[in-house]
Amino acid sequence: MEPKANPSENEIKDAAIALKEGKLVAFPTETVYGLGADATNEKAIHRIFSVKNRPTNHPLIVHISSINYLDKWAIDIPGYAVKLAREFWPGPMTLILKRSSLAKNFITGGQDCVGIRVPANRIALKLLTHFEQLGGEGVAAPSANRFGAVSPTTAESVSHELKSHLSLDDLILDGGQSEIGIESTIIECLSESPNILRPGFISKEIVEGVCGMLHLRSTESLIKVPGLMFSHYAPLAEVVLDTSASPGDGFLAMSEISTPLGAIRLGAPTTIEHYAKILYSALRMADNKRLNRVVVIQPSGSGLALAIRDRLSKAAAR
Numbered sequence: 373m374e375p376k377a378n379p380s381e382n383e384i385k386d387a388a389i390a391l392k393e394g395k396l397v398a399f400p401t402e403t404v405y406g407l408g409a410d411a412t413n414e415k416a417i418h419r420i421f422s423v424k425n426r427p428t429n430h431p432l433i434v435h436i437s438s439i440n441y442l443d444k445w446a447i448d449i450p451g452y453a454v455k456l457a458r459e460f461w462p463g464p465m466t467l468i469l470k471r472s473s474l475a476k477n478f479i480t481g482g483q484d485c486v487g488i489r490v491p492a493n494r495i496a497l498k499l500l501t502h503f504e505q506l507g508g509e510g511v512a513a514p515s516a517n518r519f520g521a522v523s524p525t526t527a528e529s530v531s532h533e534l535k536s537h538l539s540l541d542d543l544i545l546d547g548g549q550s551e552i553g554i555e556s557t558i559i560e561c562l563s564e565s566p567n568i569l570r571p572g573f574i575s576k577e578i579v580e581g582v583c584g585m586l587h588l589r590s591t592e593s594l595i596k597v598p599g600l601m602f603s604h605y606a607p608l609a610e611v612v613l614d615t616s617a618s619p620g621d622g623f624l625a626m627s628e629i630s631t632p633l634g635a636i637r638l639g640a641p642t643t644i645e646h647y648a649k650i651l652y653s654a655l656r657m658a659d660n661k662r663l664n665r666v667v668v669i670q671p672s673g674s675g676l677a678l679a680i681r682d683r684l685s686k687a688a689a690r
């Protein structure tokens with residue numbers, strides 16, 4: 373299945389019908405591309421796990437078109453979570469909430485909580501709205517990559533990565549390059565205050581602006597988040613952080629840092645936002661060029677820079 377570039381209203385409607393029929397639809401979001409399936413259809417969800425080669429106890433995020441659908445999937449929603457949802461949805465934020473009976477074990481990995489997000493992308497929102505108009509309740513969508521690999525930020529990367537695993541009647545919607553480029557901030561909302569499980573564009577400082585100071589808690593016993601696992605977001609090339617590059621190495625750093633002699637420049641972002649946007653395509657480029665090693669000079673600072681360093685440390689873990 374070739375990606376459908378700039379899908380028309382009718383093509384997005386057809387994709388919603390395909391989801392309702394149990395097919396898989398990869399679609400753009402503002403963070404990364406997702407591989408979507410009807411979140412109430414166990415068979416379709418099983419296909420997501422097999423296409424991604426992902427262990428089935430790893431929970432999936434359910435995508436909905438607006439906060440109005442939140443009550444279907446979650447119960448006992450704390451006031452601060454409603455505040456966060458009102459403030460940042462549609463947007464790059466996933467809330468982990470106590471699940472309703474609609475969120476089955478095949479979505480939550482057997483846990484009592486469910487991840488919910490309203491993505492801020494025109495095509496994604498149209499797809500979700502059409503799906504809901506057909507009676508759908510929500511679309512489960514992990515990042516559209518093979519398990520442990522780099523998340524795709526273009527439709528071509530989705531196609532390159534998953535083509536041989538998808539069926540002919542699955543679909544890929546092409547919405548161009550993802551605007552943000554790294555996955556949503558995941559915020560656990562199961563106790564009296566929020567807890568950030570995966571950093572992202574919505575930073576700790578931004579969350580604190582809405583909820584007050586956050587105290588870091590250990591969540592390891594409370595919840596399992598495979599995105600927090602050791603090696604993740606990794607290209608085939610070895611990723612080495614903050615070291616000197618040798619001739620033939622790939623090299624990624626902010627634009628003001630010059631390219632070491634003989635190294636192959638994979639990106640020269642001018643801002644932290646730009647760094648996040650090109651990060652995964654730069655790592656993919658290393659594999660396309662069949663490089664053995666990529667040297668990455670990490671960005672400094674808090675906020676989005678911290679989220680970038682989180683992904684890089686996992687990409688570098690072996």
Ligand code: TXA
Pocket residue numbers: 401403404405406407430431432433466468480483485486487489491513514515516554555556558595596597598599600
């Ligand atoms: O930006 C994103 O979040 C993208 C786009 C497509 O929305 N999705 C994404 O999904 O990154 P995925 O599956 O690649 O990563 C989701 C992370 C996983 O680490 C998963 O374990 C965690 O969210 N997660 C999902 N549901 C959860 C739950 N009920 N409890 C704890 N963690 C959960």
Ligand code: MG
Pocket residue numbers: 514515523
């Ligand atoms: Mg992922």
